[in-house]
Amino acid sequence: MKTSYPITSKQAIDLENKYGAHNYHPLPVVLNRGDGVYVWDVEDKKYYDFLSAYSAVNQGHSHPKIVNAIVQQTQRLALTSRAFHNDMLGKYEKFACEFFGFDKLLPMNTGAEAVETALKICRKWAYEVKGIEENKAEIIVCENNFHGRTTTIISFSNDPVARKNFGPYTNGFIKIEYNNLIALEETLKANSHIAGFLVEPIQGEAGVYVPDEDYLLKAKALCEKYNVLFIADEVQTGIARTGRLLATCGDCSCSDKNCSGKPDVKPDILILGKAISGGVYPVSAVLANNNVMEVIKPGSHGSTFGGNPVAAAVAMAALEVVRDQALAENAFELGQVFRNELNTYIKTSKLVSLVRGKGLLNAIVINDTEDSNTAWEICLKLRDNGLLAKPTHGNIIRFAPPLVITKEQLQDCICIIIKTLKAFEN
Numbered sequence: 001m002k003t004s005y006p007i008t009s010k011q012a013i014d015l016e017n018k019y020g021a022h023n024y025h026p027l028p029v030v031l032n033r034g035d036g037v038y039v040w041d042v043e044d045k046k047y048y049d050f051l052s053a054y055s056a057v058n059q060g061h062s063h064p065k066i067v068n069a070i071v072q073q074t075q076r077l078a079l080t081s082r083a084f085h086n087d088m089l090g091k092y093e094k095f096a097c098e099f100f101g102f103d104k105l106l107p108m109n110t111g112a113e114a115v116e117t118a119l120k121i122c123r124k125w126a127y128e129v130k131g132i133e134e135n136k137a138e139i140i141v142c143e144n145n146f147h148g149r150t151t152t153i154i155s156f157s158n159d160p161v162a163r164k165n166f167g168p169y170t171n172g173f174i175k176i177e178y179n180n181l182i183a184l185e186e187t188l189k190a191n192s193h194i195a196g197f198l199v200e201p202i203q204g205e206a207g208v209y210v211p212d213e214d215y216l217l218k219a220k221a222l223c224e225k226y227n228v229l230f231i232a233d234e235v236q237t238g239i240a241r242t243g244r245l246l247a248t249c250g251d252c253s254c255s256d257k258n259c260s261g262k263p264d265v266k267p268d269i270l271i272l273g274k275a276i277s278g279g280v281y282p283v284s285a286v287l288a289n290n291n292v293m294e295v296i297k298p299g300s301h302g303s304t305f306g307g308n309p310v311a312a313a314v315a316m317a318a319l320e321v322v323r324d325q326a327l328a329e330n331a332f333e334l335g336q337v338f339r340n341e342l343n344t345y346i347k348t349s350k351l352v353s354l355v356r357g358k359g360l361l362n363a364i365v366i367n368d369t370e371d372s373n374t375a376w377e378i379c380l381k382l383r384d385n386g387l388l389a390k391p392t393h394g395n396i397i398r399f400a401p402p403l404v405i406t407k408e409q410l411q412d413c414i415c416i417i418i419k420t421l422k423a424f425e426n
């Protein structure tokens with residue numbers, strides 16, 4: 001059967017509805033091409049992409065360097081499994097370890113798998129290094145977290161839709177309020193079985209919640225005090241999205257004048273995914289130093305596709321793009337512009353109550369209830385006006401363009417966004 005025939009938006013949506021499981025509620029737009037900050041639908045209408053596949057496409061759509069890496073490597077050798085060595089994995093592991101400043105990397109494919117991997121490493125460390133009694137380890141997580149969709153991960157979610165009727169759930173997690181150091185310390189003090197603290201540096205899916213300035217640094221200090229691993233899920237915030245290479249990075253070459261000299265919040269376990277491949281291939285990674293990563297022994301963990309040569313080639317190219325095109329610096333600068341201009345508009349707005357975020361991970365909060373569909377209606381109008389964004393919850397819209405966006409393009413987008421919002425003011 002021929003599969004390359006052209007179809008209309010309506011036909012494509014009807015096919016998905018009929019033959020696909022209904023596990024998403026996409027904005028009605030059918031894309032067939034992308035380039036940099038732009039995507040085009042099947043009717044050839046052009047849009048700015050302000051979701052970037054949930055921050056997987058930080059380097060922009062179809063970046064030539066990354067596309068070239070995937071094509072070249074796929075033609076040469078795509079998959080060996082880890083039963084044999086391949087000539088790309090070690091090179092990539094060295095490159096990424098030096099890039100992020102860790103001793104070792106464990107390669108996986110998706111973000112959820114990398115989170116699972118981090119949890120397994122943390123538990124093993126708790127028993128074999130910290131000396132917690134077997135099967136007693138607990139990991140502290142935060143309310144309103146998003147770490148993926150596996151059975152274990154949804155076990156400690158508090159999103160009722162993500163959890164309902166997927167039980168029985170995995171034990172061993174304690175949930176505390178996000179951005180609450182007192183709750184963290186009390187939990188650490190009250191319980192001698194704590195192995196780790198899993199946290200998003202900014203809660204992306206929850207609606208781009210930015211914690212207090214010193215939260216991560218102090219949380220890390222508490223983890224050290226109680227001999228607990230600080231696990232940063234940077235699947236969405238990492239790889240330059242928030243104006244730094246990592247949102248947990250306090251000292252880098254970005255143009256933030258307040259940045260240099262600030263101590264680094266260095267996670268004991270760092271979880272990366274999404275933009276580590278620039279969105280062309282599922283690649284995720286867990287990084288840690290030897291004292292933690294060495295609990296992993298042959299046979300204790302693995303993945304058929306994890307660490308394959310295509311993933312290795314793609315990730316190296318994608319990270320080189322981040323460095324060579326100074327994407328963290330661009331995200332830092334343009335993020336300021338974005339929030340400044342939106343704040344100016346918000347002063348006069350009854351519809352939008354605030355804009356928040358870091359770098360180019362931002363969200364606006366619509367002055368309406370969580371179960372309203374105002375944000376959805378606004379996103380439909382944004383689409384008509386040539387910009388694609390998606391609500392997270394009924395009254396929050398996330399704005400996360402590819403980090404290759406130029407200042408001129410961003411100004412154009414700000415005009416589209418404000419013009420669209422104005423049409424909803426009354």
Ligand SMILES: *Cc1c(COP(=O)(O)O)cnc(C)c1O
Nearest residue numbers: 110111112146147148233235236
């Ligand atoms: C997207 C995301 C994940 C899950 O990644 P998948 O590749 O979808 O499994 C985990 N953590 C965070 C913070 C994310 O944003």
